Amino acid sequence: MADEKPVILVLNGPNLNLLGLREPEIYGRDTLDDIAGKLEDRAQELGVSVDCRQSNHEGHLIDWLHEANARGAKAVILNPGGYTHTSVALHDAIKSITVPVIEVHLSNPHAREAFRHKSFVGQAAKGTIAGFGATGYLLALDAAVRI
Template identity: 65%
Template sequence: MTDTVYVLNGPNLNLLGLREPEIYGNTTLDEIAGMLEDEGREHGLAIDMRQTNHEGMLVDWLHEAQAENARAVLLNAAAFTHTSIALLDAIKAIKTPVIEVHLSDPKTREAFRHISYVGMAAAKTVEGHGAQSYSIALQAVASGEV
């Protein structure tokens, strides 16, 4: 197993800091990446941060995490969380632990966001802590919880 943690981000997360800041906050994805890289170094972990607006790319990256023997995946699948059986199947198909991450708490939002296909297979879910959700998830990896 390598010391690499994949941090995979789904659709519209490239607009963090601009998109609905009252829900998602003002922190950009680049700022989250910098924060995670600093925290990862403290724990001897390398961060491989990626973002795509394409569902199949997330599936490919989950497969890659397995092939590269990554320590874990932090996955903010965004809207695909609630729609993607393909992501559910990809998570179930790999041995690499996946932590579902959300900036907001989907259970407090629209009813369609209450279903999480990602959560059905994830080892852990961290939600509702803004940008700190990523840090909490990384700490779970660093501590060996996941």
């Protein structure tokens, strides 16, 4: 339909379902539902819609990236969690689609343990926003609308 709003898919990886409980000194006190609510409010202001999802399973994230491409999503905001540093499969999935992907992290991986400094996802993504807590998702949404 011509009057449908552009969709931005927001994908969250492993352990992000525990936001607000898990290491709040690092990840903040906002839950994933809190972040989704803020994104929905901002999306309405921007004239787009968001489809927020979370999975602890790498294959689900890959399937959703493929789905974003097939359904013509405007962009994908992806917080891959721990898969950031390990998943060549997510890297390849991002490279295989035409929808731009924005990587987002609540904390700044470069200010943390050395193993977190390499991002396979970031190497394939259009850009990365990190270190701004839940606000990073809103920054990513603003960027997704503009690209």
